[in-house]
Amino acid sequence: xxxxxxxxxxxxxxxxxxxxxxxPRKDNQVGERGQAQDRGDEGGQVDPLTAIADELRAGxxxxxxxxxxxxxxxxxxxxxxxxxxxIERAVVQAARDIVAGGKAxxxxxxxxxxxxxxxxxxxxxxxxxVANQAYSTPMPLAYLAxxxxxxxxxxxxxxxxxxxGALLIEANPVEQAVHANELDPRRAKxxxxxxxxxxxxxxSAVPRLKDID
Numbered sequence: 043x044x045x046x047x048x049x050x051x052x053x054x055x056x057x058x059x060x061x062x063x064x065x066p067r068k069d070n071q072v073g074e075r076g077q078a079q080d081r082g083d084e085g086g087q088v089d090p091l092t093a094i095a096d097e098l099r100a101g102x103x104x105x106x107x108x109x110x111x112x113x114x115x116x117x118x119x120x121x122x123x124x125x126x127x128x129i130e131r132a133v134v135q136a137a138r139d140i141v142a143g144g145k146a147x148x149x150x151x152x153x154x155x156x157x158x159x160x161x162x163x164x165x166x167x168x169x170x171x172v173a174n175q176a177y178s179t180p181m182p183l184a185y186l187a188x189x190x191x192x193x194x195x196x197x198x199x200x201x202x203x204x205x206x207g208a209l210l211i212e213a214n215p216v217e218q219a220v221h222a223n224e225l226d227p228r229r230a231k232x233x234x235x236x237x238x239x240x241x242x243x244x245x246s247a248v249p250r251l252k253d254i255d
Contacts, residue, residue, distance in 0.1 A: 090116040094132035095139065102160025109162040124228075126164050130178060130206050131232045133161050137181040137211045138236070147189060154182040184208040203245040206232045215239070 093116055094109075103109035106126065113125050120128075140153045158180050179187070187209060193199055194212040197219060201209055204222040206229050213220050215237040222240040224230045233240040 088116060090118050091128065091132050091135055094129060095136040098132060098136045098157060098160050099139075100160075102157075103162045106162040106164065127206070127228060127232075129162070130164050131235075133157065133164075133181060134207050134211065134232075134236075137184070137208070141185070141211050151182055151185055154185050158182055178205055179208045181208060181211070184211060188212045204233055204238075204240060205229055207236050207238070210236070210238070213238075 090113065094113060097103070097112060103112065106129075109129050110122065110125050113128055118125055118128050136157055137154055140157065141150055143150070143153075145153065164178065188194070188211060193210070199210065199213045199218055199220045199222075201213075201221070202223045204210060204224045205226075207222070210220065210222060210233075213222075220238055222233050222238045223243055223245060224233055224240050225242060225244060227242060230240045230242050
């Protein structure tokens with residue numbers, strides 16, 4: 043049942059987290075550092091978010107230092123927390139791409155577990171993130187939660203603490219009434235980039251679900 047599925051997912055994530063050996067790259071994916079950066083529009087401009095998402099799906103980063111170095115090579119600036127936030131946004135984008143791929147739920151879940159294994163440990167914290175109690179949901183568990191909640195087939199979706207959108211990877215801001223709320227302005231902008239129209243209220247003060255159309 044659902045509880046066993048979640049328990050199995052947690053166990054698989056724990057095994058992934060404990061693995062420290064380098065992961066081999068697949069031949070049919072982006073294999074070498076730098077190939078992801080080469081992807082861009084006709085003018086040669088590279089979208090850093092897409093480049094990082096591609097690299098995460100291709101094999102990812104063994105350490106956060108490796109991920110930050112890759113991001114800086116793409117021209118991303120800021121402190122460690124700002125760069126880590128960009129990497130997390132790329133994780134969400136990669137997850138949305140996987141979900142949109144149309145695989146059966148079991149295959150999608152497996153691909154998200156692989157994605158989780160490819161991402162570095164995003165543990166950088168600031169006073170603001172601690173005060174806001176900002177904790178990100180691992181993509182495989184976010185997908186399980188979305189499946190159990192029936193997000194993909196819902197008319198209305200309500201996420202009072204949306205973060206970078208992990209729990210909204212199956213939500214469609216065009217076809218559904220999505221009410222996403224996020225207190226952190228930086229994360230709210232990340233939601234806007236995904237097509238949502240977030241509010242920026244305190245999550246404990248937003249309207250109750252029954253008051254939302």
